[in-house]
Amino acid sequence: MDPLFTPLRLRNVELRNRLGLPAMSTYQAAPGSLPAPRWHLPHYQTRSVGMGLVLVEATAVAPEGLATPDDLGLWNDTQAQALTQIAEVITAQGAVPGLQLSHAGRKAARTRPWGDGADAALAETDGGWTPLGPSPLAFADGYSTPAEMTPAQIKRAVTQFAAAATRAACAGFRVVELHAGHGRLLHSFLPPLANHRTDAYGGDFAGRTLLLRQTVRAVRAALPDELPLIVRMSCCDFLPGGWTLDDTVRLVPLLAADGADLIDCTSGGIARPEPRPTGPCWQAPYAATIRHRTGVPTAAVGKITTLGQARDLLADGTCDLVLMGRQLLVDPMLPARHAHDLAPAPYRRALATTAAAGDGHLPPEL
Numbered sequence: 630m631d632p633l634f635t636p637l638r639l640r641n642v643e644l645r646n647r648l649g650l651p652a653m654s655t656y657q658a659a660p661g662s663l664p665a666p667r668w669h670l671p672h673y674q675t676r677s678v679g680m681g682l683v684l685v686e687a688t689a690v691a692p693e694g695l696a697t698p699d700d701l702g703l704w705n706d707t708q709a710q711a712l713t714q715i716a717e718v719i720t721a722q723g724a725v726p727g728l729q730l731s732h733a734g735r736k737a738a739r740t741r742p743w744g745d746g747a748d749a750a751l752a753e754t755d756g757g758w759t760p761l762g763p764s765p766l767a768f769a770d771g772y773s774t775p776a777e778m779t780p781a782q783i784k785r786a787v788t789q790f791a792a793a794a795t796r797a798a799c800a801g802f803r804v805v806e807l808h809a810g811h812g813r814l815l816h817s818f819l820p821p822l823a824n825h826r827t828d829a830y831g832g833d834f835a836g837r838t839l840l841l842r843q844t845v846r847a848v849r850a851a852l853p854d855e856l857p858l859i860v861r862m863s864c865c866d867f868l869p870g871g872w873t874l875d876d877t878v879r880l881v882p883l884l885a886a887d888g889a890d891l892i893d894c895t896s897g898g899i900a901r902p903e904p905r906p907t908g909p910c911w912q913a914p915y916a917a918t919i920r921h922r923t924g925v926p927t928a929a930v931g932k933i934t935t936l937g938q939a940r941d942l943l944a945d946g947t948c949d950l951v952l953m954g955r956q957l958l959v960d961p962m963l964p965a966r967h968a969h970d971l972a973p974a975p976y977r978r979a980l981a982t983t984a985a986a987g988d989g990h991l992p993p994e995l
């Protein structure tokens with residue numbers, strides 16, 4: 630049996646295969662942090678063909694958690710209603726719709742990463758605000774120094790994640806992923822490098838992990854029992870004073886007890902400059918280590934570009950799910966080209982004939 634095209638059950642949700650699209654911001658939201666139907670619906674519909682799971686891009690749980698004004702948001706019912714359509718187009722293709730909930734923390738209030746004035750602190754005249762973080766420490770040069778969150782603000786963030794999870798389930802999403810990686814709020818509390826607090830949310834391991842654990846518990850309580858919760862973690866930071874793979878191995882069983890069903894294993898993003906390794910499947914060893922040392926299911930992600938690589942990672946026990954990002958942005962028909970029955974009916978004949986003729990040849994006319 631092909632390990633890639635084997636279903637994966639998480640709680641009461643079955644993914645038809647082990648291939649997922651990771652959350653990838655497209656920075657195309659309409660005013661009000663709403664989906665732009667002409668962008669988001671075709672984008673996600675196309676990228677659901679043949680997929681087991683489609684995780685919709687980082688969606689802010691509060692206005693101050695927007696990384697950019699072009700991100701999606703989910704702190705009101707209008708947004709939830711609009712997101713329903715994205716969940717519908719994903720479901721209609723046979724994939725399971727998932728939503729990534731995010732608070733950008735000290736990396737909030739930026740411009741999007743391309744175009745004029747790209748990747749800069751958002752000026753107050755353009756609607757900018759002071760971002761929030763565990764401590765008044767900027768992510769890097771050119772980033773705003775965040776305001777140190779009060780305990781009341783921290784508790785409010787937990788509530789915002791839980792409220793957004795409730796709305797995500799109501800909107801038809803059947804998987805929720807918490808973004809606790811890439812230096813965003815939930816990640817930024819974990820390493821001493823970014824968290825200098827001396828209260829209950831800082832100091833030792835228990836203190837620095839408290840926000841993430843409280844959030845996982847609150848989101849778990851907000852979600853229906855049958856829906857799985859994924860936590861995306863930066864498994865290591867590559868920097869002195871940063872979070873380590875051993876820290877992740879120590880925390881993951883606690884998160885699983887708190888209600889996390891699968892760990893999506895990414896890395897880095899806590900500070901710059903960052904000595905970051907790279908290469909084909911380069912983060913997969915994190916997924917393998919966590920899976921083997923904790924017994925908690927994992928997803929591997931990062932420069933996985935062929936179905937053969939994905940199959941090998943599943944066959945050798947590295948992970949339970951493979952996420953393929955940039956490759957599927959540019960080549961969304963990849964899974965269906967290899968499993969024609971997963972394609973919508975109007976494409977199947979073309980797929981069969983192009984495969985018979987060899988890639989790059991047009992199918993015969995009807």
Ligand SMILES: Cc1cc2nc3c(=O)[nH]c(=O)nc-3n(C[C@H](O)[C@H](O)[C@H](O)COP(=O)(O)O)c2cc1C
Nearest residue numbers: 651652653654686687930931932933953954955956
């Ligand atoms: C354009 C772009 C947008 C991204 N947006 C997000 C995001 O919203 N949330 C997130 O957790 N990661 C985000 N990522 C990281 C991807 O989810 C993924 O982990 C990364 O691209 C590595 O996988 P790949 O090599 O298959 O692309 C983004 C990456 C890119 C290239």
